[in-house]
Amino acid sequence: MNNQPVLGISGCLTGSAVRFDGGHKRMGFVMDALAKRVTFKPVCPEMAIGLPVPRPALRLVKTTVGDIQMRFTHAPHDDVTDKMTDFTAKYLPTIAHYDGFIVCAKSPSCGMERVRQYDEKGNQGSKVGVGTFTAALMEAYPWLPVEEDGRLHDPVLRENFIARIFALHELNAIRAKGLTRGALLAFHSRYKLQLLAHNQRAYREIGPFVASLHEWKDLDAFFVAYRDKLMAILKQPASRKNHTNVLMHIQGYFREKLNARQRSELRQVILNYRAGLLPILAPLTLLKHYLAEHPDNYLLTQNYFDPYPDELGLRLAIS
Template identity: 50%
Template sequence: MQLAVGISACLLGQKVRYDGGHKASEFCLTQLQPHVRYIAVCPENAIGMGTPRPPIRLQKNKQDEIRLVQVKDSSLDYTDAMQQYSEQVLPGMEQLAGFVVCAKSPSCGMERVRLYNEQGHQLGKAGVGLFTRQLMQRYPWLPVEEDGRLHDEALRENFITRLFACHDYQQLRGEGFSVGKLVEFHSRYKFLVMAHSPIAYRELGRLVAQAKLFDKAELEMRYLHDFMQALQQLSSRKTHANVLQHLQGFFKQQLSSKERQELASLIDRYRQGHLPLMAPLTMLQHHLSRFDNKYLAAQTYLQPYPESLGLRG
């Protein structure tokens, strides 16, 4: 099954922006598109604003409420219409694996959207688009990212990792959640979680160990929330090196002294920034092909998303 990914329609090249244009995302349209099924939305069009249309903005009133109003005439308020639209469509998005939203948009922006007061003075880049705010409140575990931030290699790799992990967990839920399936899932993701957060790795381990103490429905959602929160933390050379050393330990009986030194050197040179991650990973994969280890072969860390995406340096 392809991943279902929500996306602001303008990022797919649809001319739905207020000025009649679009903001086509090359990454979404080329690299990512073969692997996903997009669910395109334009909240502003959906509530009948039309294209082209007068620009809108986020405005804070005297009661500190954030309203969605027209720039030239703030008496034209679209807040209630946007909230009603969100309440209508969001329940049908529970199976999404992630969402790519349009940056700076007063309806779709994820962060740093310009916020104004009633006199038209800018209060800073402190707002969140009205639709995206409700999306993230309803699904706090959902990977959400802006098109502009996807130009950053680390943020892009992190988002795609979360996208495929979320889809994997959604499939587990769809097949019928059970403690046994959760244990198997957690076992496959242990080293990927460790690469993002050693603390979360230990906490998730305790949660799974105590799984039978929880109501099944509560456990299902708590693990999803904590798991996705862990993966949201950016991995580093230090955390990757820690995982690589753990993986190396599985071969200590099979490798010769020279081979162990060679692999240890690759890991250390990667940690110091002299080599890309694929250097020690490729060597580990080579040893895995020589010495069959079903536990290691099942680890998502070795390939958290399709290799064709070319995201690991």
């Protein structure tokens, strides 16, 4: 199995000149930093259905009966919806092993949200549409991390997306090696603090489900159900409040090992993070320093400290 996460990506975001106007939308972070740590599999759905470069622009049209169709802007009765539907039906089964997907914002084929819709007379409607390809993608793989280039400029959404793709990659690797109860339980144990940071209520709810693992005869069925629950929790970005609770929880492991000055310093750094005066990297760095000096078997396994490669610099940008 590939030792890097495998991601689909709209071809134009890689720098390939595949857009309708012959241009591209290359993303610097994606191609200069993330590409070193993941394997990208580019696709341009519009070219895949046989359209040339350059080509007439497409738009989403809401018909009088409520259907959403892809039609050419200059020839509103020329419909390519069936071609796109046929392509996605053949393409989507081939990417079941993917760990994420990055799509192009506002595109009638690839946009993830807020794609403008038109009526059959050509009048502009609301920005409530989803690109035809991406709609099918998210319906087929509801657990798959999917983001668009525009949203990835938000440091919180970017960090959350990257954390999710590495989590799914690790989980998929367990399945590829052959599922065992021990491996599934060890995975969940590694992600406990990470889940707690994302959603405390959901963290408490998934616990009894995992505890029921011994009752499942079909481990693959458990895997599918667990994957859905895990990725749903991780999809909600971790809040400052939840991060603070997790940091305070970790602090408790060092209560008997640090002197009064160290305990006070650590608590103040965490409080300064909660107040927005420091990035989360500050308390995490201090806690990792103390963990190196005072190893704890449970904490050393926690994905929370290193959910993705440090060189991506994601925790430098988020508060």
